[in-house]
Amino acid sequence: MWPVAPIMPLPTMARGYCCFNDQAVAANFLLNKGLAQRILVLDLDVHQGNGTAHIFQQDPRVFTFSMHGARNYPIRKEVSDLDIGLPDGMEDRPYLDLLREHLPRLFDIHEPDFVFFQSGVDILGTDRLGRLKITRSGCKTRDHMVFSACRAHGVPVVASMGGGYSHRLADIVEAHANTFRVAQEVFF
Numbered sequence: 001m002w003p004v005a006p007i008m009p010l011p012t013m014a015r016g017y018c019c020f021n022d023q024a025v026a027a028n029f030l031l032n033k034g035l036a037q038r039i040l041v042l043d044l045d046v047h048q049g050n051g052t053a054h055i056f057q058q059d060p061r062v063f064t065f066s067m068h069g070a071r072n073y074p075i076r077k078e079v080s081d082l083d084i085g086l087p088d089g090m091e092d093r094p095y096l097d098l099l100r101e102h103l104p105r106l107f108d109i110h111e112p113d114f115v116f117f118q119s120g121v122d123i124l125g126t127d128r129l130g131r132l133k134i135t136r137s138g139c140k141t142r143d144h145m146v147f148s149a150c151r152a153h154g155v156p157v158v159a160s161m162g163g164g165y166s167h168r169l170a171d172i173v174e175a176h177a178n179t180f181r182v183a184q185e186v187f188f
């Protein structure tokens with residue numbers, strides 16, 4: 001029989017496939033060193049950014065935004081500063097419309113001086129766990145919208161690769177590679 005894990009606060013636990021919350025560690029580093037004052041976390045992985053939401057729930061310096069499958073893992077969601085729960089089967093047009101609607105407001109309201117972008121590609125229709133129907137082209141447009149917004153506001157951005165569980169490895173690799181292609185296109 002397996003020992004029952006004690007119930008601990010979320011930041012002390014690994015969840016999903018994640019041992020460490022790299023964005024939260026990096027965000028706290030920037031804040032503690034005085035290198036950033038106002039951070040925006042754009043979590044566009046199909047799973048809610050629950051760890052980040054929880055860690056920064058009481059910290060007004062970090063605004064957490066998560067667009068994720070409403071019926072996907074984790075079943076018990078944390079509370080981000082702004083959560084957009086998406087229905088199963090969502091396609092490019094409504095997905096990108098939602099992002100286009102919210103993205104400018106996040107910059108206007110929070111006025112970040114640093115952005116963390118969780119660029120998971122488990123939003124793809126080919127993904128085994130994602131439940132959405134975003135095309136690779138739609139995923140690339142998502143990345144373009146994020147990087148363009150950062151560029152327009154003159155805010156540095158770090159993109160962290162997130163989930164990707166498509167059957168064909170090439171689908172995952174291509175979508176992740178697009179994130180870097182688009183970053184190069186927008187910034188260099």
Ligand SMILES: [Zn+2]
Pocket residue numbers: 045046047120122162163164
């Ligand atoms: Zn994910």
